[in-house]
Amino acid sequence: MMTTADQITQNYHHVMSRIEASAVRAGRQAGDITLVAISKTFGPEDIEPVLQIPHRTFGENRVQESLGKWPELKSRFADTVLHLIGPLQTNKAREAVDLFDCIETVDREKLAGALAKEIQATGKAPELFVQVNTGLEPQKAGIEPQQVDSFLQTCRTTYDLPVTGLMCIPPVDEEPALHFALLAKLASRNGLAKLSMGMSGDFETAIELGATHVRVGSAIFGARG
Ligand SMILES: *Cc1c(COP(=O)(O)O)cnc(C)c1O
Numbered sequence: 001m002m003t004t005a006d007q008i009t010q011n012y013h014h015v016m017s018r019i020e021a022s023a024v025r026a027g028r029q030a031g032d033i034t035l036v037a038i039s040k041t042f043g044p045e046d047i048e049p050v051l052q053i054p055h056r057t058f059g060e061n062r063v064q065e066s067l068g069k070w071p072e073l074k075s076r077f078a079d080t081v082l083h084l085i086g087p088l089q090t091n092k093a094r095e096a097v098d099l100f101d102c103i104e105t106v107d108r109e110k111l112a113g114a115l116a117k118e119i120q121a122t123g124k125a126p127e128l129f130v131q132v133n134t135g136l137e138p139q140k141a142g143i144e145p146q147q148v149d150s151f152l153q154t155c156r157t158t159y160d161l162p163v164t165g166l167m168c169i170p171p172v173d174e175e176p177a178l179h180f181a182l183l184a185k186l187a188s189r190n191g192l193a194k195l196s197m198g199m200s201g202d203f204e205t206a207i208e209l210g211a212t213h214v215r216v217g218s219a220i221f222g223a224r225g
Contacts, residue, residue: 019033037217040060044072058080067095083101083104085105104165107142129163130151165187166195167213168197194213
């Protein structure tokens with residue numbers, strides 16, 4: 001009988017081998033692609049087997065939930081790199097800057113201002129990505145593609161924020177490749193090296209289109225309850 005921990009470990013290795021195969025197909029180095037293991041809704045008992053592999057880069061979508069499990073895990077696995085991949089309210093900016101090593105969801109000027117203030121106050125320097133709403137979905141966060149250049153300019157000049165990448169979540173019912181290609185184009189023309197795109201269902205396509213970070217949850221941890 002395989003335990004849940006064994007299953008998660010096996011899933012992880014399977015995802016890694018798919019990442020490597022996609023990199024080879026795309027003529028890229030697998031080492032240039034970071035797997036961000038999305039552990040939202042899963043507890044320390046499911047996260048620990050992945051830390052033991054050892055894997056160190058994880059993503060969460062809620063600040064509050066992350067505060068409940070990551071301070072303890074981070075104290076035992078000190079080189080953990082934690083990404084915030086969900087919407088961030090300005091009143092949680094301080095906690096986010098304290099806990100997260102990368103905030104992938106910078107999506108409005110008010111948040112840029114709040115992050116700049118907390119980065120100044122705490123002396124921490126999380127990596128920052130701008131979320132782009134490539135599908136122009138009203139219910140989804142993110143800067144519209146036409147506004148990306150000017151928003152990045154504002155982040156740099158008004159707030160002195162060193163944004164290094166872009167992130168997107170394509171609409172569920174559309175061909176993701178079109179969205180990944182658009183994100184890659186926006187990043188390239190703004191001189192940004194990092195591209196967070198691709199989830200369990202489409203990370204191979206994302207790698208072929210230049211993803212440097214793939215955010216994979218269910219393919220590793222199983223279905224979320
Ligand atoms: C949950 C989530 C993921 C992971 O999705 P899976 O389909 O489980 O791999 C990736 N990105 C974001 C922004 C998410 O919220």
